[in-house]
Amino acid sequence: xxxxxxxxxxxxxxxxxxxxxxxxxxxxxxIAKFKLIKEKKYAVVEIKVLSxxxxxxxxxxxxxYALFLNIQSL
Amino acid sequence: MKLNKIINHSINLENxxxxxxxxxxxxxxxxxxxxxxxxxxxxxxxxxxLKKNEIIVSLKSKEKLTxxxxxxxKDEFLNELLNILIREAVSKKNQKFLEYIIGGAITASLEKxxxxxxxxxxxxxxxEKEIEFLKKELGKIECSEDYKKDPLNIKKIFKDYExxx
Numbered sequence: 001x002x003x004x005x006x007x008x009x010x011x012x013x014x015x016x017x018x019x020x021x022x023x024x025x026x027x028x029x030x031i032a033k034f035k036l037i038k039e040k041k042y043a044v045v046e047i048k049v050l051s052x053x054x055x056x057x058x059x060x061x062x063x064x065y066a067l068f069l070n071i072q073s074l
Numbered sequence: 075m076k077l078n079k080i081i082n083h084s085i086n087l088e089n090x091x092x093x094x095x096x097x098x099x100x101x102x103x104x105x106x107x108x109x110x111x112x113x114x115x116x117x118x119x120x121x122x123x124l125k126k127n128e129i130i131v132s133l134k135s136k137e138k139l140t141x142x143x144x145x146x147x148k149d150e151f152l153n154e155l156l157n158i159l160i161r162e163a164v165s166k167k168n169q170k171f172l173e174y175i176i177g178g179a180i181t182a183s184l185e186k187x188x189x190x191x192x193x194x195x196x197x198x199x200x201x202e203k204e205i206e207f208l209k210k211e212l213g214k215i216e217c218s219e220d221y222k223k224d225p226l227n228i229k230k231i232f233k234d235y236e237x238x239x
Contacts, residue, residue: 010122015129064119
């Protein structure tokens with residue numbers, strides 16, 4: 001049975017650039033649905049995962065990849 | 075005083091996670107990033123900031139941790155942080171010195187371009203023409219009669235001075 005899994009990840013504007021978040025979303029867009037919401041201090045990424053046997057750590061993996069891209073762009 | 079008391083942390087064993095904060099006045103943001111980069115392949119790293127000059131680091135292991143392991147992860151992170159901080163400081167200090175050495179090595183390795191005979195001759199002709207031109211210009215200045223005019227009566231002052239002597 002399909003179970004919809006929704007996650008909200010907050011990324012501080014000073015620590016994560018929007019560009020790196022967009023790149024990370026593009027890389028993960030085949031695995032899940034993403035929505036990027038810009039707030040005053042944070043960028044919020046909404047992730048919807050359709051989990052049959054999907055990796056439950058997609059949020060953590062996404063955070064890691066966003067940080068990796070951010071560091072790479074420095 | 076133990077370092078643990080200076081840098082507070084909270085451990086979430088269920089999530090295999092340890093969270094602690096760092097002062098960016100002591101550890102600049104760039105250094106924290108570089109340290110995160112060395113840990114990113116082994117664990118999930120997440121950064122946040124609630125106050126000015128403070129970065130919250132969350133280290134989450136990809137494997138199940140025992141009770142003491144999260145703290146050792148933090149200690150490892152702090153060690154690496156210090157290591158990178160010192161390395162950066164040393165490389166900054168020696169940057170000019172390295173630039174001189176590398177610049178010297180590159181210059182020494184370059185071969186000096188030799189001029190072809192024709193180019194050499196052309197070059198010499200150009201220089202000679204320029205010298206001729208400058209000589210003529212100099213002649214014009216010397217020949218002008220303007221200097222003979224003495225609007226400030228310097229000649230007279232000079233003669234008076236000579237007489238007084």
